[in-house]
Amino acid sequence: MRIAILETGTPPGDLAAKFGSYPSMFERLLAAPGREFTVIDATGPLPEPGGFDAYVITGSSAGAYDPLPWIEPLKALLRAERGRTPMVGVCFGHQVMAEAFGGRVIKSPEGRVIGLQTYDPAANAPWVHPARSFSIPASHGDQVVELPPDALWLAGNDFCPFAMLAYGEDAFSIQPHPEFEPAFAKALIEERWEAADAERNLKAIESLDRPNDRALVAIWIARFLERAY
DSSP: OEEEEEEOOOOSTTHHHHHOOHHHHHHHHHOOTTOEEEEEETTSOOOOTTSSSEEEEOOOSSOTTSOOTTHHHHHHHHHHHTTTSOEEEETHHHHHHHHHTTOEEEEOTTOOEEEEEEEEESSOOGGGOSOOOEEEEEEESEEEEEOOTTOEEEEEOSSOSOOEEEETTTEEEESSOTTOOHHHHHHHHHHTOOGGGHHHHHHHHHHTTSOOOHHHHHHHHHHHHHTOO
16 A cells, blocks of 8 residues: 655754654554655645545644645645545645635634543544544644534534544544654654643643554554555
């Protein structure tokens, strides 16, 4: 299976040197015999539709609504591939898919969401059946506030209601980060540290020591990509 990872951003500071790029995190999360990964810089030339068996769209510091020259071509590719090639979006990938398909993304009214977050199910999808609550690291300042017309709302919480979405059986997206190992999620909080947020940051770092469901969400993603459900 040829999976294109559309790289839409890089870890801040020197975190990439310590923990690897966002695509490398997805490769570690989803590695399995028969899966081949190709990393494509989403800010440069994009592949022609139909060139891969699946897409994964990474996180980014950009906003899906930003007037950057590469975002509209990315949305156009997602629309062209929808119904043709399975795609999974995470964080910015979740948001840009929602915008591409008719939804709306804004700055989170709650501020940046960090630490280990728990999400409750809103509906079933074949690859997440049976639906259940799950906890994985989050780090985002934007979120989806209006769903595309045909989106299926799968999971959320009070701070981020629309945290996991599906579009038929062709597109699947999630706001938090199953690819983030706890050590990286902690380092990311420390990299973005502001004195005014010290107490909140410390609580978020402590939360990342609790058990998480990254492995479970990786299974969901793999089932979706392989249509193994």
